[in-house]
Amino acid sequence: MKLRPLSTLMLAVLLTSGCGGKSDQGAQNNSTAPPSGGTSSSTSGTPAFTLPAGLDEGPRAAAGAIDESQVAAGEKLFQTKGCTACHAFGKRVTCPDLDGVTTRRTAKWIQTQILHPEVMTKQDPTARQLFATFSLQMPNQHLTEAEAAQVLEFLKHKNHEAPEAH
Ligand code: HEC
Secondary structure, three states, rough: OOOOHHHHHHHHHHHHHHHHHHHHHHOOOOOOOOOOOOOOOOOOOOOOOOOOOOOOOOOOOOOOOHHHHHHHHHHHHHOOOOHOOOOOOOOOOOOOOOOOOOOOOOOOHHHHHEEEEEEHHHOOHHHHHHHHHOOOOOOOOOHHHHHHHHHHHHHHHHHHHHOOOO
């Protein structure tokens, strides 16, 4: 007899904690507003396109001038979009060392890697090779194109500096 109200209570507790659990997904604290006037609204991750050819052909990213006005914003994104959890400069954490990455790849390649990492590891030979080495898929951090461009300027700036000891 007494069991019935008890189980109802437990159900209520389960339901409540189930809802509360949602807030655990702190990884995607999207404080970013949707890009105004953006061309695509597809944010869900199914890669439904083919990468353009020749992504890594041409001058390396570091050969281009650095837009210093974007560096601070790019650095902030690098920290707030989860990149630091996996990447560092001058040392290998769990993922590729980003020291000198702009001297190894083109700007377009890096931006595509940031915007569509899950497509890159499937279609781009270099990214596929990295995937084989690290046995880890870089997650899509859902940056906008403008944000990826800012991160690129930060990477160029960072790679341009003398190696730091920390
Ligand atoms: C969970 C770990 C993880 C996170 C978070 C992550 N990456 Fe990566 N990144 C990787 C791995 C692993 C690779 C190698 C390709 C692969 O296996 O997916 C990679 C590759 C790269 C490369 C190419 C490196 C090279 O040597 O050519 C760049 C550039 C890069 N990531 C930038 C970023 C930026 C910028 C962010 C944040 C927006 C970020 N990554 C977030 C794991 C991560």
